[in-house]
Amino acid sequence: MKLKRGDEVKVVKGKDKGKTGKxxxxxxxxNKVLINGVNEFKRHLKKRTEEQASQIVTLTKPxxxxxxxxxxxxxxxxxxxxxxxxxxxxxxxxSKCKAEI
Numbered sequence: 001m002k003l004k005r006g007d008e009v010k011v012v013k014g015k016d017k018g019k020t021g022k023x024x025x026x027x028x029x030x031n032k033v034l035i036n037g038v039n040e041f042k043r044h045l046k047k048r049t050e051e052q053a054s055q056i057v058t059l060t061k062p063x064x065x066x067x068x069x070x071x072x073x074x075x076x077x078x079x080x081x082x083x084x085x086x087x088x089x090x091x092x093x094x095s096k097c098k099a100e101i
Contacts, residue, residue, distance in 0.1 A: 001028045002081040002092070003065060007101075010078050011038055013067040020071065025062070032062035039063045074099040 003009065003023055010020045016038045025034040039061050047054045069078040072094040080095040092101040 001026060001031070001065065003033055003068070003070060008071040008073065009033070009035060009068040010071050011035075011063075011067060012069045012078070014039070014063065016063075027062055030062070031065050033065055033068060034060060034062045035068070036060065070101070072097060072099065073101065 003026060005023055005026055007023045008020060009023055011017055019038050021035040021038050023033050024036050027033070037060070041059050041061055043057045043059050045055050045057055070081055071077070072079045075094065075097040077096055079097075081101065082093045082095050084091050084093050093099070094101055
């Protein structure tokens with residue numbers, strides 16, 4: 001998975017196309033990412049007890065990695081991620097401006 005927690009991403013497909021946000025959580029097993037404020041759904045909850053009333057809750061669901069693109073922190077453009085090996089370390093690089101991410 002080429003995205004990490006804290007990366008700035010832009011949605012390129014789906015109902016939230018054009019929105020940007022930070023990656024909160026990564027699910028590599030399911031190939032999905034959770035982005036705050038993106039891919040939100042409403043859920044209606046029934047009244048459980050006398051004190052707790054029924055309510056509508058907004059949930060943020062994970063979305064596929066294929067629907068988002070990384071925004072480079074230096075050039076502020078959506079980009080692909082490439083890798084470079086430096087001193088036995090793998091470093092992520094912006095494909096457009098060649099800066100480290």
